[in-house]
Amino acid sequence: MNKYNLDKEHQITNKTLFDNRRKIMKSMISLPFIFSSNLFSMPSRQKLKFNKDIEYSTNEETNTIKQITSYNNFYELGSGKRDPMLNANMLQTNNWKLTIDGLVEKPLVLDADDLIKKFQLEERIYRLRCVEAWSMVVPWIGFELKRIMDIVKPLSNAKYVAFQSILDREHLPGQKRNILNWPYQEGLRIDEAAHPLTLISVGLYGQVLPNQNGSPVRLIVPWKYGFKSIKSLVKISFVEKEPICTWNEEAPNEYGFYSNVNPHVAHPRWSQKRERRIGDFRKRDTLMFNGYSKFVNNLYDNMDLKKHF
Numbered sequence: 001m002n003k004y005n006l007d008k009e010h011q012i013t014n015k016t017l018f019d020n021r022r023k024i025m026k027s028m029i030s031l032p033f034i035f036s037s038n039l040f041s042m043p044s045r046q047k048l049k050f051n052k053d054i055e056y057s058t059n060e061e062t063n064t065i066k067q068i069t070s071y072n073n074f075y076e077l078g079s080g081k082r083d084p085m086l087n088a089n090m091l092q093t094n095n096w097k098l099t100i101d102g103l104v105e106k107p108l109v110l111d112a113d114d115l116i117k118k119f120q121l122e123e124r125i126y127r128l129r130c131v132e133a134w135s136m137v138v139p140w141i142g143f144e145l146k147r148i149m150d151i152v153k154p155l156s157n158a159k160y161v162a163f164q165s166i167l168d169r170e171h172l173p174g175q176k177r178n179i180l181n182w183p184y185q186e187g188l189r190i191d192e193a194a195h196p197l198t199l200i201s202v203g204l205y206g207q208v209l210p211n212q213n214g215s216p217v218r219l220i221v222p223w224k225y226g227f228k229s230i231k232s233l234v235k236i237s238f239v240e241k242e243p244i245c246t247w248n249e250e251a252p253n254e255y256g257f258y259s260n261v262n263p264h265v266a267h268p269r270w271s272q273k274r275e276r277r278i279g280d281f282r283k284r285d286t287l288m289f290n291g292y293s294k295f296v297n298n299l300y301d302n303m304d305l306k307k308h309f
Ligand SMILES: Nc1nc2c(c(=O)[nH]1)N[C@H]1C(S)=C(S)[C@@H](COP(=O)(O)O)O[C@H]1N2
Pocket: 068, 071, 072, 073, 074, 075, 076, 128, 129, 130, 131, 165, 184, 212, 213, 214, 225, 226, 227, 228, 229, 230, 231, 232
């Protein structure tokens, strides 16, 4: 085979490659359009009245509503990232009750209407950093958990707060199997719960929460890994001892009680130094306490955060 033939072969190969690439690129361009007309069309939801917060909100670009509602962790609706969107209507939210009880002076039961009408709502634009090393910026609507604490008045022996999600084995596809020890549970130390950054969220992008984001009410703790931000809350209890947390119970060496975002403490199976903002190509550095250090540093004075991860 002489040089000429070789070159000719190259030309052929390159032409075939080129055509194939064109085909692939064409399909990549057309697919999102097909999807956007059905899979991603969000039904319009009740609009909320709110003030815009500037004290705690980031001015980083927010992720799109499509990104925020189509890439989720919500194991009650399935363990794949698109399952919560695809199974969203299996979450039954009618006649929702949120019970606040335990070591408090005045226990309280709120329904979904109370949550959006009894509290002055504000928009808080927060980063959400998942333990899986991706992140988003979300314009949440809600109010500080502290506002509920001011009403129920925790007793002096209340040292922790326990949170519980919906249990509905009949309708929730993820609860038909014991992929986690249901119901999903989370916990905070009481000073973390009372911190002004800790939010009870009832909406995002100006409307009530989409089911896949934890309708009708969820917690947001922006300096901790996303799994602490428990969705579809039915109970908040003030307790004396450190409460059980679902992921900590599942794998205590991987997920600690505190779970503060910390680039210096690796997950046993991957680094936490970098993260990918959904929609970005390049990774970015993960910040201590997810960038909220100046607000929450003092909560952890004299604590070894490598030990209390
Ligand atoms: N009840 C419940 N809450 C949950 C989860 C869950 O599976 N069940 N997943 C957590 C995880 S791992 C993350 S990253 C966030 C994701 O919130 P988002 O889907 O609104 O972005 O929800 C958290 N809250």
